[in-house]
Amino acid sequence: MPFPPTDLLTNASLFIDFDGTLVDLIDQPDDVIADEALRDLLARLIARKVGSVAVVSGRSIAQLDAMLGPIARSIAVSGSHGAEYRWNDITAHPIRPDSLDRVEDAFRVFAATAPGVLVESKSFGAALHYRRAPDAAVAARKIAASLGVRFGLAVQHGHMMVELRVPGSDKGVATRRLMAQAPMIGTRPIFIGDDLTDEPGFIAATELGGCGILVGPPRATAARYGLSDSTAVRAWLATA
CATH class of the missing domain: 3.30.70.1020 (Trehalose-6-phosphate phosphatase related protein; domain 2)
Structure with a gap:
């Protein structure tokens, strides 16, 4: 798949998966650590005002908070495949079924x-x-x-x-929800992810005038561009 051009980051809002995209997949999911370099990268993206930055993950917001630390409060966070989200101290989530x-x-x-x-x-x-x-x-x-x-x-x-x-949500739903709010309105959504769970996000980003970036080996996908692994993702984001 073609490498994403850096001008995609102009007037863009970034929707970034976590596992397999910002950090490597490992056998024990609870052992994943968001290192200092990743937290610094997210801080630089926010400071450079590349639209807005959202981490959209299958993990819960509680898990992302624990791994990302204070920087998680400075970005949009959507967890549990779009079932819950937090932005600007506004949090919404469904009731957990018994x-x-x-x-x-x-x-x-x-x-x-x-x-x-x-x-x-x-x-x-x-x-x-x-x-x-x-x-x-x-x-x-x-x-x-x-x-x-x-x-x-x-x-x-x-x-x-x-x-x-919980049914009724996915990463596409999360992308559309956040893109309907300022300051993301009017920006170009770029969704970066590695898994089948990211496909709805690729589709939503494309339909809203942006595109998807698949991380990992090429496969059938709605994404337009590709990056090899989490290291390549971080290097590309660092060009913003």
């Missing part, structure tokens, strides 16, 4: 029988990670699909994981 507790319990029972499978508890979702147990992929997807139908939850597939989450 069914997610039952899903998480069922996931833990399954993980106990599949060594290497990890359960991630989220504010508005629950995920099974099978990066360390690829042979469990089919069974993990099957139990998620069954529980999703049973409890009326959305099934979200990602890099070596499957998640059940």
Whole structure:
């Protein structure tokens, strides 16, 4: 895929995924650390007034706050695949359904029988990670699909994981919501992400006059440009 030109950053609002985009994917999601260099990069983007900066992630806002530190309060943050967001001290989120507790319990029972499978508890979702147990992929997807139908939850597939989450939102919804507010109105949305969960964000950004940038190996995607990995993402953003 073509490398994104730096003039994309002119009058742009940036929507940036977290895992696999700003930081590398690792086997243990809870061990991810937003290093000082990343926090400094986000601070420079804000200071240079490259439109506005939003981190749009499948992680919860609470998780992003813990990893990013104080800089998270200076940018727009949308967590849980668009189900929750915070900007300028205005926070909105749905009510967490009790069914997610039952899903998480069922996931833990399954993980106990599949060594290497990890359960991630989220504010508005629950995920099974099978990066360390690829042979469990089919069974993990099957139990998620069954529980999703049973409890009326959305099934979200990602890099070596499957998640059940509150329905009605995605990263495209998050992008459209934020682009409808000042100071993003009138800017060009640029969505940067690596996963299938980022495709709705690519589509929304394109329909709103911007584009998507896929991180990682080329694949079928709505993104227009590509960057190889999180290091390339940071280097490109540093040109702003």
